[in-house]
Amino acid sequence: MPLLMVENLKAGYGKLQILHGVSLNINKGEILSVIGPNGSGKSTLLKSIFGLTTIFDGKISFKGEDITRKKPHEKARMGIAYLPQTDNLFTKLKVKENMLLAGYTLSESEYQERLKEALEFLPQVKEFWERKVWTLSGGERQMVSIAMAVLRKPELYMLDEPTAALAPKIARTILEKIVQLRDTFGAAIILVEQNAKAALKISDNTLLLVAGKSVFQGSSSELLQNKELAQMYLGVK
Amino acid sequence: MFSIEVIIDAITFSNLIIALAIGLTLTYMTLKVPNFAHGDTAVIGIYTAYTLTIMLGIHPYASMPIAFLLGGALSIITYILVYRVIGQKGGSITTLMIASIAVEVIIRSSLHIYADIMPKITSTFFRGFTFSKYDFSIPIGEATLPGVLIVSTLTITGIVVSLYLFLTRTKFGTAMRATIENPSLASTLGVDVEKVYLVSWFLAGGLAALSGIFLAFQIPSDPESGWGLLLRVFAASVLGGLDNIFGAVLGGAVIGFSEILGIYLLSKPPIGLSPAYRPAIPYLMFILVLLFAPKGITSINLKKLLGGEEKK
Amino acid sequence: MIDILRIIVDFTAFYSIYLMLSVSLNLEYGYTGIPNFGKVMFFAGGAFTVGAIAGRMLAPLAGIDLSKLDYCMNNVYVGSLVSRYLAQHAGLALAVFIALVIAGSLVGAFLGWLASYPSIRLREDYLGMTLVVSGELLRIVSLNYDPLVCGTFGAKTPNPFSFLSGFAMDFTRSAFMFTIAMLTWLIVGRLVKSPFGRLLKAIREEEEAAEALGKDVVKVRMKVLMLGSAIAGAAGALYAFYIGIVHPSDYAPLRTFIVWVMVIIGGAGNNLGAAVGALIYLFVDRTLAIAKTYMPVLPFDLNYLTYVFLGIILILVLIFKPEGLIPESLEVREEIREEASQ
Ligand SMILES: Nc1ncnc2c1ncn2[C@@H]1O[C@H](COP(=O)(O)OP(=O)(O)OP(=O)(O)O)[C@@H](O)[C@H]1O
Ligand SMILES: [Mg+2]
Numbered sequence: 001m002p003l004l005m006v007e008n009l010k011a012g013y014g015k016l017q018i019l020h021g022v023s024l025n026i027n028k029g030e031i032l033s034v035i036g037p038n039g040s041g042k043s044t045l046l047k048s049i050f051g052l053t054t055i056f057d058g059k060i061s062f063k064g065e066d067i068t069r070k071k072p073h074e075k076a077r078m079g080i081a082y083l084p085q086t087d088n089l090f091t092k093l094k095v096k097e098n099m100l101l102a103g104y105t106l107s108e109s110e111y112q113e114r115l116k117e118a119l120e121f122l123p124q125v126k127e128f129w130e131r132k133v134w135t136l137s138g139g140e141r142q143m144v145s146i147a148m149a150v151l152r153k154p155e156l157y158m159l160d161e162p163t164a165a166l167a168p169k170i171a172r173t174i175l176e177k178i179v180q181l182r183d184t185f186g187a188a189i190i191l192v193e194q195n196a197k198a199a200l201k202i203s204d205n206t207l208l209l210v211a212g213k214s215v216f217q218g219s220s221s222e223l224l225q226n227k228e229l230a231q232m233y234l235g236v237k
Numbered sequence: 238m239f240s241i242e243v244i245i246d247a248i249t250f251s252n253l254i255i256a257l258a259i260g261l262t263l264t265y266m267t268l269k270v271p272n273f274a275h276g277d278t279a280v281i282g283i284y285t286a287y288t289l290t291i292m293l294g295i296h297p298y299a300s301m302p303i304a305f306l307l308g309g310a311l312s313i314i315t316y317i318l319v320y321r322v323i324g325q326k327g328g329s330i331t332t333l334m335i336a337s338i339a340v341e342v343i344i345r346s347s348l349h350i351y352a353d354i355m356p357k358i359t360s361t362f363f364r365g366f367t368f369s370k371y372d373f374s375i376p377i378g379e380a381t382l383p384g385v386l387i388v389s390t391l392t393i394t395g396i397v398v399s400l401y402l403f404l405t406r407t408k409f410g411t412a413m414r415a416t417i418e419n420p421s422l423a424s425t426l427g428v429d430v431e432k433v434y435l436v437s438w439f440l441a442g443g444l445a446a447l448s449g450i451f452l453a454f455q456i457p458s459d460p461e462s463g464w465g466l467l468l469r470v471f472a473a474s475v476l477g478g479l480d481n482i483f484g485a486v487l488g489g490a491v492i493g494f495s496e497i498l499g500i501y502l503l504s505k506p507p508i509g510l511s512p513a514y515r516p517a518i519p520y521l522m523f524i525l526v527l528l529f530a531p532k533g534i535t536s537i538n539l540k541k542l543l544g545g546e547e548k549k
Numbered sequence: 550m551i552d553i554l555r556i557i558v559d560f561t562a563f564y565s566i567y568l569m570l571s572v573s574l575n576l577e578y579g580y581t582g583i584p585n586f587g588k589v590m591f592f593a594g595g596a597f598t599v600g601a602i603a604g605r606m607l608a609p610l611a612g613i614d615l616s617k618l619d620y621c622m623n624n625v626y627v628g629s630l631v632s633r634y635l636a637q638h639a640g641l642a643l644a645v646f647i648a649l650v651i652a653g654s655l656v657g658a659f660l661g662w663l664a665s666y667p668s669i670r671l672r673e674d675y676l677g678m679t680l681v682v683s684g685e686l687l688r689i690v691s692l693n694y695d696p697l698v699c700g701t702f703g704a705k706t707p708n709p710f711s712f713l714s715g716f717a718m719d720f721t722r723s724a725f726m727f728t729i730a731m732l733t734w735l736i737v738g739r740l741v742k743s744p745f746g747r748l749l750k751a752i753r754e755e756e757e758a759a760e761a762l763g764k765d766v767v768k769v770r771m772k773v774l775m776l777g778s779a780i781a782g783a784a785g786a787l788y789a790f791y792i793g794i795v796h797p798s799d800y801a802p803l804r805t806f807i808v809w810v811m812v813i814i815g816g817a818g819n820n821l822g823a824a825v826g827a828l829i830y831l832f833v834d835r836t837l838a839i840a841k842t843y844m845p846v847l848p849f850d851l852n853y854l855t856y857v858f859l860g861i862i863l864i865l866v867l868i869f870k871p872e873g874l875i876p877e878s879l880e881v882r883e884e885i886r887e888e889a890s891q
Contacts, residue, residue: 269674271674271677271678319868322868323868326871329673330672330673331578331582331677332867334584334586334673334674334677335863336863336864336867338586338806339806339860339861339864339867340860342803342806342856342857342859342860343856343860343861345856346853346854346857346860347857349849349850349853350850350853350854350857353849353850353853354848357848468681468685471678475678514690516685516689517686517689517690520682520683520685521686523678523679523682524679524686527667527671528667531671531675
């Protein structure tokens with residue numbers, strides 16, 4: 001049984017429908033890349049899985065349990081972590097308070113332990129520990145938000161463009177770390193990325209989303225072989 | 238320039254406005270709607286204490302915890318039955334404000350009905366009463382300090398300090414501040430946003446009802462007292478910026494002091510204004526704040542202000 | 550028979566006043582999205598104009614020397630002398646009546662301009678609070694500043710219809726009031742169907758888009774608040790003449806609440822809704838007033854219970870039928886949205 005199963009999901013904002021029947025499966029220890037043009041509904045897909053949009057139809061199950069109508073905070077407690085593309089930090093709070101909130105559902109001892117792991121993973125975060133987030137640069141903020149997701153050590157990560165705004169070198173490290181999350185902890189990861197080539201390289205499967213519909217779904221190597229799609233959406237010649 | 242009595246009056250009155258401004262700001266931060274029923278919740282506290290005193294002989298200060306619970310409960314009920322429902326149906330801020338005004342009218346009119354009926358049961362008047370005869374006083378030198386000055390100052394200081402510790406030192410308090418800034422992000426981290434809102438509304442209502450009791454130690458109260466309080470609290474909260482608790486404390490102190498000291502000065506010769514103009518002071522200040530510092534007192538750039546003065 | 554006619558004539562007078570208030574609030578809130586929680590201020594502005602000017606202005610004509618007696622202490626007496634004088638001069642009486650209603654609306658418009666000055670740019674919550682506070686400020690000043698409407702005494706207004714008497718007088722007065730109210734209703738109805746009306750809705754729906762169309766949103770909102778306040782001012786002037794006395798405590802915020810009840814129940818953004826809402830409210834109010842005289846003595850004032858019910862009904866409407874009894878037509882809404890988003 002897949003860890004997360006999304007069946008024929010139709011969702012949007014208020015009365016406006018964005019997703020027109022999207023389905024996906026992801027297993028433990030897998031990375032699924034979601035790629036597609038701007039505005040195709042990638043972020044909306046993640047938000048909908050987390051329960052932050054209006055769901056018109058479809059079913060979402062996690063570990064065999066139907067979670068379609070569950071509230072976001074309940075999903076968070078079940079072991080799903082979501083890193084939003086924008087507004088992913090509390091800007092008026094200190095970095096350390098943001099990290100504390102990332103561990104909101106954990107006990108004190110668990111929190112300390114995970115915090116250590118997360119800071120080993122991204123040691124830079126320690127440098128701005130006492131600062132308010134609004135004083136950080138874009139890249140610094142992105143690192144904090146990734147550290148927050150890492151701290152939570154969930155069974156399923158949903159990362160919306162985690163490498164945006166980062167210098168290429170750090171971006172590469174982050175992608176390596178994502179692979180590491182899968183390989184060492186056996187986590188499942190849904191990864192939305194603008195840099196499709198880099199994403200395909202590390203992912204097991206890929207979902208190509210165009211105008212709220214899934215255009216391709218399958219192993220990443222298959223997509224690379226599909227000349228037409230690769231040309232249209234990946235810029236492969 | 239000011240007699241000790243006037244200063245005592247100003248401190249006591251400011252304490253009340255501060256407590257109410259904290260509550261109003263707290264609920265404003267959750268729904269972004271000014272709660273028009275906030276002043277009436279304070280009056281609920283007054284009537285709770287008065288009823289307990291008349292019927293059971295409980296001292297008004299001893300009723301403070303009961304008033305707190307009752308005010309908090311009422312506040313939560315209105316949130317659940319009215320604001321949450323309208324919010325979930327996508328009601329706009331104006332819709333929520335209209336609903337809030339309706340709640341205000343309901344509570345105030347119910348208090349009037351209560352004040353009409355109760356005298357027939359207890360054969361005591363239920364309008365225009367004060368608690369001053371129940372108060373104690375402490376003589377210090379030539380002056381006597383009224384009990385309400387001490388009790389309200391200690392209470393409000395205690396509340397501000399514990400609120401500060403709660404919001405900055407506890408996990409739930411941090412989650413509250415986080416939720417106020419970005420509810421959906423907080424929910425993705427496992428924070429039960431609904432619970433945060435309920436706690437905010439409970440605290441706001443409880444604080445209002447509790448501190449309302451202090452008003453009745455100072456001036457005669459009736460069901461209309463809440464409305465006048467509300468507008469002063471609007472002034473204090475807007476002055477504080479409506480986005481942080483400590484702004485509310487500052488705004489409450491400024492409004493409370495300006496009103497008492499202001500009318501004291503203006504009612505003396507050479508101006509000799511009638512003391513009945515007293516509420517006009519905070520109302521005028523409200524309008525001045527909107528004109529000159531619409532984002533509140535904390536947004537005023539002190540350096541620039543001082544620098545400007547130096548140039549003169 | 551006369552009794553029922555009397556009731557109808559009385560009802561018509563009140564309806565005229567409330568229709569004007571509800572039409573004006575609907576123009577501000579329903580069409581333009583301005584949450585005017587200070588309606589009573591503009592209503593009071595018109596009423597105070599009549600209260601402050603009428604008696605004082607006409608007293609010399611009636612042969613009273615105001616420098617020799619305290620107007621406020623004797624204003625009831627002065628008022629009745631003036632009414633007696635007007636009874637002999639019908640033409641003058643009607644001219645005074647019309648002139649003061651116009652003056653009331655001008656004062657209303659001026660107050661609208663004044664109130665919009667600090668606040669019209671603000672978000673709706675700040676705007677709402679400002680209008681409430683300004684209204685209370687005016688009430689406190691009027692209660693304490695005798696040269697206006699004699700503070701807590703109140704100021705008697707002369708009766709411009711005293712050249713008639715009995716039923717004929719009541720009927721004529723109501724006819725005048727109703728004509729003015731209907732004219733207002735028709736004019737506003739026209740206005741909101743014009744391109745200007747569409748601009749108002751565009752402002753309500755999508756302020757930025759309207760701004761992008763090159764319209765000065767702030768100015769338009771200011772104009773609307775002035776126009777709405779002019780109507781409310783005229784209504785206040787009519788009310789002052791009808792009631793016969795202007796007393797500051799009569800202009801409490803509850804009046805604003807009632808106008809909101811009418812607009813929300815009737816249907817915001819629909820001129821017919823404003824008329825129907827006012828009708829329903831007034832019908833309930835008058836019925837209760839009559840029923841009250843037949844009811845056993847309650848241990849409390851029935852008015853308070855009425856307010857509790859009105860509050861509950863208002864909340865229920867906001868929850869279950871926020872569009873009101875006569876909703877704004879949906880097609881118009883959609884069209885506006887589309888236009889605005891282009
Ligand atoms: N909160 C919202 N309310 C209404 N419409 C929205 C909202 N958020 C996004 N949309 C619309 O939904 C569509 C999909 O947006 P989404 O953010 O899911 O795109 P995306 O694939 O993540 O794009 P990008 O690559 O730019 O991040 C867009 O047309 C967008 O305008
Ligand atoms: Mg996106």
